[in-house]
Amino acid sequence: MPTTIEIFDPSQILQPVQFPQDERTGALKLAPSITVLKGQALAIKTADTLGYPLSPGTSTTDGTQNFVGFAKYSCVTDANSKVYFVTSPLTATPNVRMGPYDTVPICEEGVFDPLDLSTVATPTAGVTTLASTGTVTAADVFTVTAIMGDLTTRTVSYTAVTSDTATIVFTALRAAWNANPDLVRLGTVSGTSTFIVTSASGAAINVTAAAAFSIIGTVAGTDTVSNTATTAQTGHNIADIQAGRPGAHILSNGFWRI
Secondary structure, eight states: OOOOOOOOOGGGBOOOSBOGGGOEEEEEOBOSSOEEOTTBEEEEOTTTOOEEEOOOSTTOOSSTTSEEEEESBOEEEOTTOOEEEOOSSOOSSOOGGGOOBSOEEEEEEOEEOGGGOBSSSSOBOOEEEEEEOSOOOTTOEEEEEEEOTTSOEEEEEEEOOTTOOHHHHHHHHHHHHHTOHHHHHHEEEEOSSEEEEEEGGGOOOBOOTTSTTEEEEEEESSOOEEEEEEEOOBSOOTHHHHTTOTTOEEOTTSOEEO
16 A cells, blocks of 8 residues: 655645736745745845845845745755755755755745735734723624635624623634634634734734724624734735835735735
8 A cells, every 4th residue: 555755735835816827936046054935035145146035124235135036835945055845744854855956936926815925034923902891781792803815804703691701702702713714814813801813924914994904893782892903913014025026015905916
């Protein structure tokens, strides 16, 4: 009977979210001994002309502040900059059956879901907190609405009954969130008497009504809910890549065109 040695994970490939015919790819030789995830923004260091994770900001002047493309695949390099594509699960150990290659494909143009992208090597997750600011009353309908990248919405709701507390309400809402794969992809939820969303992959989440990747808590009834962006995210900002790609912009549906 055949023995499975490894499985290549398709989730380690960056794919356009719209207009696949517009995707343009190039090739980049990477720096030695680094791990790159698919969707990682890359730049070229002037001194050695090798690819490194983007280091955005005016304080960076070695060339790595200028975006050249997003990694098409998750990969690692060895001490000689040879590229090995990863299997599942992701490991920093070069896999001799998946390389070596001299360069890695990069996505230079296209339309992508920002949840698949990262503009710094180590993103910081954004955190949004919803909290009850009044009194939970029977028949209050608590709703959490997530606005996705394409501006469609996903909602979870709970109707309070007599003797319910904020803890009971938000526990029910967290369970409903965790049962929805689209919401789980957007972020993880925690809290006890609050509803805390920590964004996945450093993605931007906010509390702006009608804006992509917003989390909005509302109540139909007596109680009220506050919506607070408690921790700002980093590593998921289109401004980070615009130094090298001034034409990059956010489409009306929240996706990025580069």
